Amino acid sequence: MNRFVLFRLCLILLMGMILVPSPATAARIKDMGQIEGIRTNQLTGYGLVVGLAGTGDDSLDYSTLGMRGTISRFGLSLPPGVNPSLKNAAAVLITAELPPFAKPGQRLDITVSAIGKAKSLRGGTLVLAPLYGADGQIYAMAQGNLAIGGLGVDAADGSKLTVNVPSSGRIAGGATVERAVNNGLASASELMFNLHQFDVTNAQRVADSINRSIAPGLARMVDGTSIAIQVSGDSDTRMRLLSRIENLEIQRAEPPARVVVNARTGTVVINGKVQVGAAAITQGKLTVSIKESETIVQPAPFSRGETAVERDSSIAVDEARAQVALVKPTASLAELVDAINRLGVPPGDLVAILEALHQAGALTAELVVI
Numbered sequence: 217m218n219r220f221v222l223f224r225l226c227l228i229l230l231m232g233m234i235l236v237p238s239p240a241t242a243a244r245i246k247d248m249g250q251i252e253g254i255r256t257n258q259l260t261g262y263g264l265v266v267g268l269a270g271t272g273d274d275s276l277d278y279s280t281l282g283m284r285g286t287i288s289r290f291g292l293s294l295p296p297g298v299n300p301s302l303k304n305a306a307a308v309l310i311t312a313e314l315p316p317f318a319k320p321g322q323r324l325d326i327t328v329s330a331i332g333k334a335k336s337l338r339g340g341t342l343v344l345a346p347l348y349g350a351d352g353q354i355y356a357m358a359q360g361n362l363a364i365g366g367l368g369v370d371a372a373d374g375s376k377l378t379v380n381v382p383s384s385g386r387i388a389g390g391a392t393v394e395r396a397v398n399n400g401l402a403s404a405s406e407l408m409f410n411l412h413q414f415d416v417t418n419a420q421r422v423a424d425s426i427n428r429s430i431a432p433g434l435a436r437m438v439d440g441t442s443i444a445i446q447v448s449g450d451s452d453t454r455m456r457l458l459s460r461i462e463n464l465e466i467q468r469a470e471p472p473a474r475v476v477v478n479a480r481t482g483t484v485v486i487n488g489k490v491q492v493g494a495a496a497i498t499q500g501k502l503t504v505s506i507k508e509s510e511t512i513v514q515p516a517p518f519s520r521g522e523t524a525v526e527r528d529s530s531i532a533v534d535e536a537r538a539q540v541a542l543v544k545p546t547a548s549l550a551e552l553v554d555a556i557n558r559l560g561v562p563p564g565d566l567v568a569i570l571e572a573l574h575q576a577g578a579l580t581a582e583l584v585v586i
Contacts, residue, residue: 245409245422246462252408252442253399254316259355259391261310263345265328265337265362272306273332286343306334310358312347312391319396323389326358336382338364347391355397360390402451409435409443409461416440417469425466430457473581475574477567484566490581492573 264286265272284293312326328342340362347356362385401407411418419437426435426445435445445461447454473489515521573579 242465243468244462245425245464245466248418248422248466248468249409249411251401251458252410253401253404256316257314257349257355257397259312259314259324259347259349261345261347261358263308263310263328263358264305264343265308265330265334265340266305266343267339267341268304268306268334268337269339270303271334271336271338272303273330273334274303306330306337306340307332308334308337308342310342310345310347310391312356312358314349314355314393314397316397316399318393320393322393324356324391324393326387326390328362328385328387328390330383334383336364337362337385338382340385342387342390349397353395355395356391356393358387358391360387362387401454405447407445407447407454407458408438409445411441411443413471414440415469415471418466419443421466421469425464426461429464430460474584475570475579475581476584476586477570478586479567484570486581490579492578492580 307330308328309331310326310328312324314324318324326347328337330337342359342362344357344359346354347358349355364382364385365380409422411422416439419440419442423435423437423443426443427433433446435443438444445457447457470489471487473491474487475490476485477483509527511526513524513526515523570579570583571585574581574583
């Protein structure tokens with residue numbers, strides 16, 4: 217009996233822990249934005265992949281030029297007018313991302329993609345190639361064996377089998393950083409923190425949290441996206457200050473009412489602040505069916521007639537009974553979804569209903585169609 221009473225008490229306590237709503241969790245400042253200048257930089261380069269099993273570019277002009285440039289590094293040159301068959305080589309484009317504060321000697325992952333007629337890069341090796349930044353400077357050097365996740369096979373009768381994309385692959389740690397990017401953080405007297413999304417309330421709360429937790433007047437709100445932070449001292453002092461700032465927590469402001477509609481897939485995302493004014497929603501379905509058939513008509517016996525084909529068409533119209541759903545003034549998201557679900561509306565019609573509600577002025581939210 218005591219065990220049964222103890223079990224009931226434990227069950228009641230467990231249910232209470234589940235049913236009691238937990239307080240809203242605070243968001244860290246580092247998750248809401250980033251310091252201006254601390255970002256990744258895109259690198260691109262042109263290279264040559266060799267060692268392919270007959271799936272290369274096959275004598276394209278730019279592949280030949282790439283081969284001439286590659287062998288010229290070793291003091292070799294092709295005779296004039298000679299165009300080698302490059303079925304075992306392919307011209308490729310190399311892309312990579314240079315993370316912030318990357319130092320010379322660190323490794324980067326790279327993506328290698330064919331830009332010619334190469335059918336597959338499986339088994340290929342990328343020859344040493346430079347990677348350039350947007351300023352035209354070399355920031356890394358790439359080389360290595362490709363890892364391909366796709367497969368392409370051609371048969372003698374012309375049939376083909378392709379799995380994923382065999383003309384693109386990756387090299388883990390395939391590039392070495394040769395030059396660091398100067399982001400100017402060591403000499404700037406003021407750093408700018410930019411929110412991922414514009415929100416004046418969040419910008420104010422970030423500035424207030426910094427001033428309250430670290431030092432009064434340290435941060436000021438520039439606009440609804442940017443917060444200026446005063447900094448001084450050496451690099452160690454600045455980095456320690458940024459570490460304290462990015463780990464501060466604030467209560468994130470509630471986002472504005474917004475309805476996001478993907479017209480191509482029929483996907484609709486509605487946040488919890490959307491409200492609908494008084495409106496009546498009706499949805500019907502009109503189906504028109506056209507059926508055509510052919511009948512062979514034979515002439516009468518011993519007549520000089522000819523066999524003919526008669527076409528017979530039938531048209532039918534089916535109109536489903538329209539249903540009406542009433543939405544009360546200042547209806548919440550749950551009431552709106554419940555009213556639309558009662559109509560049995562498919563995703564395509566749901567998009568049309570939301571657009572009509574917005575045009576009628578009954579939808580108190582921003583409608584975003586992507």
